Amino acid sequence: MTKSRAQQKEITRRQIIDAAFRLLSLDRSYSSLSLREVTREAGIAPNSFYRHFEDMEELGLTLVDEGGVALRQLMRKARQRIEDSSSVIRISVETFMEFIHNSPQVFHLLLRERSGTSLAFRKAVSRELQYFIVELADYIQHRQNYPTEDARIQAEAMVILVFNAGAEALDCKPAELKQLTEKAIIQLRYIARGADALSQVKRKVH
Template sequence: MMGVRAQQKEKTRRSLVEAAFSQLSAERSFASLSLREVAREAGIAPTSFYRHFRDVDELGLTMVDESGLMLRQLMRQARQRIAKGGSVIRTSVSTFMEFIGNNPNAFRLLLRERSGTSAAFRAAVAREIQHFYRGTCRLFRNRKPYAARLYRSAG
């Protein structure tokens, strides 16, 4: 059980992540986010940001991890629907569209942030994209010969 202080710290950390996600848009990338703007939207002083994250890159890594987790959870649900007899292609496409529709800024983060920012950030984005690719290939495994080749190529 977390103490009151730990709960408040986690709540503030969560607010910072949500504030950063909410500032992403079609016109605004993660690299253009301002620590001051994120802190303001989260309702804290800019200097308090550093109690929760070492720097903006660490905030970004947290956002990438959360985006990947959301996507993996949806892929797990897709595998369950397919196991119950759902169409592989229809389920795959609807799962991906569901992710985009429900998490547009997480999608933007994973799609756009493959260049710029830090090497660790770019590597985290690449890792999440690779997880998604492999997960999608697993959905098709043993369905058709070309799908089996696709799965094997995913490593």
């Protein structure tokens, strides 16, 4: 049986996406990739690219999307692990650091395009981050019943700090990785504790 047209197209599309991910590394950002480079890596003719994406931008947004999905899947597993453990913070941070270790390309993409030159990219990455922030804020609010706004501000700080620890992890030796994780955990505990203390003050005043 020969492949259907749609199937074959999907295969080629995947080749392009995978090729692009493969090309990302410590010293290669998405914006530094050329269309031809991607098609070369994918093993197709330059013009064939246009049969699947209008732009390098469109491909990039697809990558961000896929990266986001992968990240969310992993963090869902983290939540399962949390149920067996005492420390939410520790499990979450460690899971995230594992993700970065296992698929650094995805994190490279998100990290760099978060402050990149394309507004569409920035928005896309921001959306992925918001996903985590909202979820974490819900968790916090549900657990400690803070005001919504406070929970969100707290969640945001936490996500940013974990993200930052990930960024540092990319450049550091594997030996220092553990230390980096511990640092992030301490930082999140500062925030959790501080938010706790300050929200109690608030309630007394009211």
